[in-house]
Amino acid sequence: xxxxxxxxxxxxxxxxxxxxxxxxxxxxxxxxxxxxxxxxxxxxxxxxxxxxxxxxxxxxxxxxxxxxxxxxxxxxxxxxxxxxxxxxxxxxxxxxxxxxxxxxxxxxxxxxxxxxxxxxxxxxxxxxxxxxxxxxxxxxxxxxxxxxxxxxxxxxxxxxxxxxxxxxxxxxxxxxxxxxxxxxxxxxxxxxxxxxxxxxxxxxxxxxxxxxxxxxxxxxxxxxxxxxxxxxxxxxxxxxxxxxxxxxxxxxxxxxxxxxxxxxxxxxxxxxxxxxxxxxxxxxxxxxxxxxxxxxxxxxxxxxxxxxxxxxxxxxxxxxxxxxxxxxxxxxxxxxxxxxxxxxxxxxxxxxxxxxxxxxxxxxxxxxxxxxxxxxxxxxxxxxxxxxxxxxxxxxxxxxxxx
Numbered sequence: 050x051x052x053x054x055x056x057x058x059x060x061x062x063x064x065x066x067x068x069x070x071x072x073x074x075x076x077x078x079x080x081x082x083x084x085x086x087x088x089x090x091x092x093x094x095x096x097x098x099x100x101x102x103x104x105x106x107x108x109x110x111x112x113x114x115x116x117x118x119x120x121x122x123x124x125x126x127x128x129x130x131x132x133x134x135x136x137x138x139x140x141x142x143x144x145x146x147x148x149x150x151x152x153x154x155x156x157x158x159x160x161x162x163x164x165x166x167x168x169x170x171x172x173x174x175x176x177x178x179x180x181x182x183x184x185x186x187x188x189x190x191x192x193x194x195x196x197x198x199x200x201x202x203x204x205x206x207x208x209x210x211x212x213x214x215x216x217x218x219x220x221x222x223x224x225x226x227x228x229x230x231x232x233x234x235x236x237x238x239x240x241x242x243x244x245x246x247x248x249x250x251x252x253x254x255x256x257x258x259x260x261x262x263x264x265x266x267x268x269x270x271x272x273x274x275x276x277x278x279x280x281x282x283x284x285x286x287x288x289x290x291x292x293x294x295x296x297x298x299x300x301x302x303x304x305x306x307x308x309x310x311x312x313x314x315x316x317x318x319x320x321x322x323x324x325x326x327x328x329x330x331x332x333x334x335x336x337x338x339x340x341x342x343x344x345x346x347x348x349x350x351x352x353x354x355x356x357x358x359x360x361x362x363x364x365x366x367x368x369x370x371x372x373x374x375x376x377x378x379x380x381x382x383x384x385x386x387x388x389x390x391x392x393x394x395x396x397x398x399x400x401x402x403x404x405x406x407x408x409x410x411x412x413x414x415x416x417x418x419x420x421x422x423x424x425x426x427x428x429x430x431x432x433x434x435x436x437x438x439x440x441x442x443x444x445x446x447x448x449x450x451x452x
Contacts, residue, residue: 074143078124080107086126090143103145105135125152129199130186151184176201176208181215190219190226190234190244197229204231206260211235214242214266221246221254228258228287236266239293239318243267249274249299253281253306262288272298277323279303282310282336289313295320297349304329304345307336307363315341322349329356329372332363343370350377356399359385359392359415370397380404382428386414391435393420400427407431411451426451 075091084106091097111126122139138146178193178200179185186200187193193200193212201210210232225248228234234255236242246254247270254270257263257280270277277299280289289305289312296302302323305314307330314330317340321327327350332338340357347354356372359365367383374380382399385392399410413419413432422437426447436451 074141076113076122076139076143078103078111078113078122078139080110080126084108084129086111086124088139088143088145098143101145103137104147105137105149107135121146128186174211176204176210177213178211179213179215180219182217185215189221190214191221191224194226194229194232197232201232204229206231209233214244216241218243218245221248223248225250225252225254225256227252227256228261228263228285230258230260232258233262233264234266235262235264238265239267239291243269245269245271247271247273248278249276251276251278251281251283251306251308253278253296253303255280257282257285257287257289257310257312259285259287262290263292264288264290265292267293267295270296270299270302272296272302272323275300277302278306279319281306282312283308284310286311286313286338289315289317291316293318293320297322298324300324301326302328302350303331304347305331307332307338309334309336311337311339313339313341314343317343319343319345321347321354324349324351326350326353327355327374327377328353328358329374330358330365332357332359332365333361334363335361336363336365338365340365340367340370342368343372345370345372347374347380348376352378354380354404355384356382356401357384359383359388361387362389364388364390365392367392367394368396372397372399374401374404374408376403378404378406380408381412382410383419384412384414385419385432388415389417391415391417391420393422394424395422396424398425398427402428421451 077089086103087100089100107126109127125136134152136152137149180187180190204210214236216237255268268279270279277296279294279296294304296304302321304319304321319329321329327347329345329347345356354374354377356374372382380401382401401408401410409431410426410428411430418433418435424439427442430451434451439447
């Protein structure tokens, strides 16, 4: 197979003498034009194997040298980030050892085995980039997503990509991370991978994308400005799974903000705390999100504390979820206002307490009846509701009007 390469083909010098002393194979390693790495072995000058791809990728042409002490070939090159030097070894017969290690930063990084430390070469897993405090491809998820084309050239249905965040706290400051379609964002667990920031715009700390999933991490907006949003979905509908979203210390705080968006959210914990208005999940502009197995808490706002808020023809579908609001002037577990179609609330619990004006587990200020089934309602309700098999906190059955 003929390969087109950037730069010269790299071969071991003085191969005839080396072969006599160490029974080496004539080994050639090259970087292809798409940054992949290929190897070929030859016996003599004409009996050659087919080109074989080596897992990984280089931004520049690698070097190859025989180490007489190790009795191995050393293949050294610069990774995709243009600064980290990587090295791997081949046996004398040309067999690759699958042993990429980082050995320094910049083209002058030491190739000495003494300087080696464990790591992975960018491109080790196709269409995947690793973000980690150390030893990954990037230390900043925003930079990784900005450079998406360098590790995932054409994300799509048949070529999905993954941005993996290893354990750590990734503070974006006032910046925000923008998801891309067909590029999933995955942490190492809600308790060990956290993205934080204090962005005070509708973008929040993390802005979702359709045809992409956010999973196994926490997102925190530490606030301090007029608006604090952890996860924002505007005109896009991601999947959100096993995520904790917290928005705090804004004048107004939204744990998850949906506008003209219909994300599917499963096993998600939402916390909202604000100076004035706290909204756990805020739905507007025709949003139709699916909320399943969620725990939602809204507190600390001096005026409104609302677990789930539907307005402007938004219509949430809620199941197996707890929505709890407390404090302020108005505490409301689920609030529907100015929506055309009824939201559907099933197998869930709604609770409100501590409002100085009123506390209502569910309030409906929309023209259509809000439909509630097989749910626990702790506190008064307001507006027109239709209840089927609903109970209060003592499991006393409620009538069809949720009373």
